[in-house]
Amino acid sequence: MLSMGLLGILASAAVAGNPQPDSTAMPRAFEVSQLSIRLSRQAGNAVYQPWEVRLSGGGGEILSHDGKQWSLPYAAKDVVALLNALYEIRFFDLPAQYSTQDVAQLLDDGSVRMIQKFTSSSGGNSVCVNIASFEKCVHYGLQAPVELDRIFQRVFADAQRQVGQTSTK
DSSP: OHHHHHHHHHHHHHHHHSOOOOTTSOOSSOOGGGEEEEEEEOOSOTTSOOEEEEEETTSOOEEEETTEEEEOOOOHHHHHHHHHHHHHTTGGGSOSEEOEEEEEEEOTTSOEEEEEEEOTTTTSEEEEEEETTEEEEEEESSOSOHHHHHHHHHHHHHHHHHHTOOOOO
């Protein structure tokens, strides 16, 4: 009986030493074909389809809008370079939504209270990174880190230039 208990403890320790992969955590190693990055821009009028850039380490990169699609010449190394640019700005630590802004409010009694102010254009842009079953998306409007918006604008401008489109707004 005691040996059965010790065997159970040893088996538990062995399992703890070899943790199972977590599908909610970003993989530390993966095939480039499992990497995709999607950037989407919704104009003020939600009637129109959003502009979208889809980049994949496995090929098939496109710019799409309103049912039209244009092929983009991105190499796998360029998609990995974009992933590195997102790492540099700590994209994976950002909140999923930039729809609120903290604001200090002075009350009549002289105290200060922090309130959250909601922005109406919070869902206009999004950046999503998929690796195997892992996904991280950040949705934003006017309130977003400047570095994220710079990357977003650069990718859209590059895609637009490559396919000869002049407006993605």
